[in-house]
Amino acid sequence: LDPKERQEEIQALAALFALGALNERETRAFEADLRDSESGAGEILADFESIVTAIGLSVREMPPPDSIRKRLLSRIEERDEG
Amino acid sequence: LVQFATDTAEARARDQEWIALIQKVADGDQAALATLYDTTNRIVYGLIMRVLSDTSTAEEVLLDVYTQVWRQAASYDTQRGTPLAWLTTIARSRAIDRLRSGWQDQQRKEPLDTLGDTPTAAANPEEVTVTSERQRLVRAALDSLSPEQRDVIELAYYSGLSHSEIAAKLNQPLGTVKTRTRLGMMKLREVLRPILESNK
Numbered sequence: 001l002d003p004k005e006r007q008e009e010i011q012a013l014a015a016l017f018a019l020g021a022l023n024e025r026e027t028r029a030f031e032a033d034l035r036d037s038e039s040g041a042g043e044i045l046a047d048f049e050s051i052v053t054a055i056g057l058s059v060r061e062m063p064p065p066d067s068i069r070k071r072l073l074s075r076i077e078e079r080d081e082g
Numbered sequence: 083l084v085q086f087a088t089d090t091a092e093a094r095a096r097d098q099e100w101i102a103l104i105q106k107v108a109d110g111d112q113a114a115l116a117t118l119y120d121t122t123n124r125i126v127y128g129l130i131m132r133v134l135s136d137t138s139t140a141e142e143v144l145l146d147v148y149t150q151v152w153r154q155a156a157s158y159d160t161q162r163g164t165p166l167a168w169l170t171t172i173a174r175s176r177a178i179d180r181l182r183s184g185w186q187d188q189q190r191k192e193p194l195d196t197l198g199d200t201p202t203a204a205a206n207p208e209e210v211t212v213t214s215e216r217q218r219l220v221r222a223a224l225d226s227l228s229p230e231q232r233d234v235i236e237l238a239y240y241s242g243l244s245h246s247e248i249a250a251k252l253n254q255p256l257g258t259v260k261t262r263t264r265l266g267m268m269k270l271r272e273v274l275r276p277i278l279e280s281n282k
Contacts, residue, residue: 008264011268012260012261015266015268016238016245016260016263018267019238019239019267020238020242021244021245021248021263022244023244023245023246044271047271048271051267051270051274051278053163053170054167055220055235055239056170056171056173056174056239057125057170057216058220058221058224059125059128060128061127063123063124063127064123064127065141068123068141068145069116069119069123071145072115072145072149073115073116075149076112077112
């Protein structure tokens, strides 16, 4: 791969890694890229991981039923007693 | 820009309140958990519903998420993300686990390509709270992608599919899926630069 193709490959692997969409073999290969500080993989992955986290903020908020709050509080109380 | 700066200050103040609550939860303060739940449950439930599209399963997962928060509040590390990022990461992971375990049951009955089309929640204005500028910015960023780029990113994010599963589902070559994901994420990186910078 020429340097530009190599950079694009790192970007693609970092994007898929951050999304949890790589298979095992590719994950291991990308982890090797991460250990190579000259690859630039660590820096781009940090940005992509922040982006993946931010995607969750785009959802439409929905109120759960009121009963869930009561169930949650009684569940943690039971666990504390247990 | 001014509006964004104001929001960043507001968002940071809210983050500080949530961080203080999580610290109290770690000390076993049930009232703090109740407050944390009251102020965050709509986005967490919205995310779980987006993944699962089934209210009864989503309610169970919501309970599990906050039970996990109760047990693991002490492990929350402010260096690794905002409180909301921590909560949504737990919620996504648990919802996808549930989705995958559901698939295993369903795959015995129907093929994969009829699954994973998660409809968005009903656009009932009464169900929509006022969202922060940060949330609007992320929505605008996703809207700025081409539909093809958004599709692959959302299939990975909300359905937990690997790139080869996405390629099969969309009937596209693996290379196309990789390219669309890369271009989409690079575009998001460019548009969301203010959020990335404010997190550093």
